[in-house]
Amino acid sequence: MNPSAESQTTPKVEQTGKQQTQAGNYFVSNYPPYSFWKPSFVDQYQQALERSPLPDTPLGLYFHIPFCRKRCHFCYFKVYTDKNATAINGYLDAAIEELKTYSQKPFIGGRLPKFIYFGGGTPSYLSVPQLTQLTDRMKTLLPWDEAEEVAFECEPGTLTDQKLRAIRDIGVTRLSLGVEHFDDHILETNGRAHRSKEIEKAYRCAQDLGFPQINIDLIAGMLEETEEKWQMAIEKTLSLAPDSVTIYQMEVPFNTTIYRQMKEQGQLSAPVADWETKRRWVREAFEQFEQAGYAITSAYTAVKDKEQTRFVYRDRLWEGADLLSLGVASFGHIGGTHYQNHADFDPYIERVNQGDLPVFRAYTPNDLERLIREFILQLKLGHTRSSYFAQKFGVDVQKQFHEPLKRLMDWGYLQLEDDHIQLNRDGLLQVDRLLHEFFLPEHLTKRMV
Numbered sequence: 001m002n003p004s005a006e007s008q009t010t011p012k013v014e015q016t017g018k019q020q021t022q023a024g025n026y027f028v029s030n031y032p033p034y035s036f037w038k039p040s041f042v043d044q045y046q047q048a049l050e051r052s053p054l055p056d057t058p059l060g061l062y063f064h065i066p067f068c069r070k071r072c073h074f075c076y077f078k079v080y081t082d083k084n085a086t087a088i089n090g091y092l093d094a095a096i097e098e099l100k101t102y103s104q105k106p107f108i109g110g111r112l113p114k115f116i117y118f119g120g121g122t123p124s125y126l127s128v129p130q131l132t133q134l135t136d137r138m139k140t141l142l143p144w145d146e147a148e149e150v151a152f153e154c155e156p157g158t159l160t161d162q163k164l165r166a167i168r169d170i171g172v173t174r175l176s177l178g179v180e181h182f183d184d185h186i187l188e189t190n191g192r193a194h195r196s197k198e199i200e201k202a203y204r205c206a207q208d209l210g211f212p213q214i215n216i217d218l219i220a221g222m223l224e225e226t227e228e229k230w231q232m233a234i235e236k237t238l239s240l241a242p243d244s245v246t247i248y249q250m251e252v253p254f255n256t257t258i259y260r261q262m263k264e265q266g267q268l269s270a271p272v273a274d275w276e277t278k279r280r281w282v283r284e285a286f287e288q289f290e291q292a293g294y295a296i297t298s299a300y301t302a303v304k305d306k307e308q309t310r311f312v313y314r315d316r317l318w319e320g321a322d323l324l325s326l327g328v329a330s331f332g333h334i335g336g337t338h339y340q341n342h343a344d345f346d347p348y349i350e351r352v353n354q355g356d357l358p359v360f361r362a363y364t365p366n367d368l369e370r371l372i373r374e375f376i377l378q379l380k381l382g383h384t385r386s387s388y389f390a391q392k393f394g395v396d397v398q399k400q401f402h403e404p405l406k407r408l409m410d411w412g413y414l415q416l417e418d419d420h421i422q423l424n425r426d427g428l429l430q431v432d433r434l435l436h437e438f439f440l441p442e443h444l445t446k447r448m449v
Contacts, residue, residue: 018276020269021221023259025076026251028380028432030331030338031373032443037340037363045362048335049105058114058316061142063095064327066121066345069158073191073223076253078329078343079121091345092130094352095326096137101357102324103141107335112146113324115312122178124154128166135170149173149312157194159202168209174311175206176215176246181222182236183229190222191257203240213243213309220281221250221273223258234285238292244303244311245294247285249278279429286425299380299431318377320370328358337364369440371395376435383422397421404437 053059067088068079083091102108126134144150151174152167167175181187182196206214216237220230237245252258252270262270273281289302296302303309317323317333325332329343339362342348351358365373371393378384389397398405398416405421408414413427413434427434436444 018274020274021250021252021272021278022269023252023254023262025253026249026432028376028435031376031439032363032365032369034331034340036443037338037361039361041337041362041364042339042359044364045334045337045339045359048337048364049102049107049357051335052106053109053111053322053335058321059108059111060115060117060313060316060321060323061113061138062117062119062323062325062330062332063123063138064119064121064325064330065123065126066091066328067125068120068122069125069155069193070191071257073189073257074219074250074252075191075257076255077121080345083345085127088126088130090349091328092126092134094349096134096141097352098326098357099138099141099324102326107322108142113142113144114146114148114321115316116144116147116150117313118150118152118172120153122155122158123152124158124163124167128163131163131166132170144171147171149310151176151311151313153178154202155194156198156202159198159205161205164202164205164209168211172211174213174215175211176217177203177206177242179216179237180219181225181229182233186222186224186229189224200240203242215244215246216240216242218245218247218285219250220247220285221278223272225250225273225281230281231284234288238288241292241304243305243309244301245285245289246300247282247302248300249275249282275430282429283425296382296425296428298382299428318374318380320374336370337362339363367393371397371400372438372440375401376438379421379423379435380431382428382431383420385419386421387419401438407437408434 064078066077066079067083068075068081071079071081150170150172152172153176154167155178177199179199180190180192182199184195187195203214203216218233218237250272252262252272258270258272262268286296286302290296294302294304295306297306298314301311321333322335323331323333325339325341327341328345328348329341331338331340333339339359342351342358342360348358371389374392375384375389375397378388386397389395398421405414405416408423408427409416413423413430415422415424423431423434
């Protein structure tokens with residue numbers, strides 16, 4: 001899932017004890033917050049399209065497939081469960097037209113994408129003919145010959161042997177299974193469409209087909225999670241031994257079914273585990289994965305082979321790569337300007353069919369905002385180096401961010417050693433709220449979305 005903050009204001013990170021989960025986005029995926037992106041800035045994006053790319057800037061491609069069998073109760077992405085084959089084909093046609101327009105713009109500058117990501121929604125919702133025809137058309141416009149990674153999100157219940165074979169044949173190198181849990185009651189309670197038997201069947205087939213990397217997504221603290229069931233989820237994941245595991249802590253954004261129910265009932269706290277419990281559960285999972293030989297490579301990720309297993313999409317974006325983003329509500333980044341497409345199905349398609357690019361809002365960060373963005377995103381890896389920022393931005397980040405770095409050190413979450421800036425495990429488990437310490441004052445009181 002592609003596609004923020006624990007609340008609308010900066011968190012009190014020095015607090016200890018139980019903190020109930022309240023409505024709002026917790027996960028920080030960009031900076032400044034999306035709420036600062038405006039329709040009035042779209043002209044900045046249009047200007048960026050006409051400029052040649054900056055030297056040595058890699059290009060990525062994101063394609064949003066917004067279709068699902070069901071909408072999960074915690075989902076806040078732009079998804080549709082009511083579109084028939086005609087509507088889906090019309091959407092895919094529109095996105096190809098969008099790509100065709102982009103392929104002729106100066107910002108492409110002869111570059112080929114270094115990474116491709118199919119997100120959703122549920123990319124694996126597409127039929128085999130839809131999938132193969134779509135990717136054939138995409139490759140005609142922007143060949144994948146130089147791609148280091150082609151990542152593809154899947155819902156286990158949508159996968160058949162034939163579909164997995166087709167996904168492998170189009171060149172997918174990183175298959176991400178949206179498992180979330182292995183307990184059928186929890187899956188049903190949280191609105192997931194698949195069940196536990198479908199997970200293992202899909203996983204074993206994907207293994208047999210030789211995908212270079214198989215990732216399993218889990219969520220800690222879902223509705224009606226228990227100590228025993230969470231432990232079962234960890235043990236089941238370990239038994240499958242995927243190449244990588246991504247674990248998110250449950251949050252309840254405003255545009256979710258859970259939030260609507262909270263609002264109707266006048267509840268301030270979400271009916272899910274508190275933050276202390278969720279962090280402990282992720283800690284326990286990480287510890288067990290480490291005992292099994294995995295390495296922890298970010299606040300959310302454990303990998304079986306650190307030398308062989310990479311997540312190019314994440315790493316390149318966190319280093320400021322260009323991202324050509326296609327589809328309804330998708331987010332992109334071109335020549336230093338961020339943009340988002342129209343967030344509704346019909347307006348998106350209408351704009352494309354009229355020969356226009358369907359961008360709704362944009363934002364161009366200044367030099368300091370760009371520095372903050374890359375610095376905080378790379379902190380989510382658990383470590384970064386001052387020399388990287390000195391070379392790229394000409395800034396000593398240990399001086400630039402002296403005060404927030406000192407606060408994190410005083411709270412016992414961070415260490416500085418020469419060139420190295422390192423979060424310990426306690427800091428890594430709550431990194432998304434710690435990152436607000438680096439925000440500029442004007443960005444602290446706005447909703448992230």
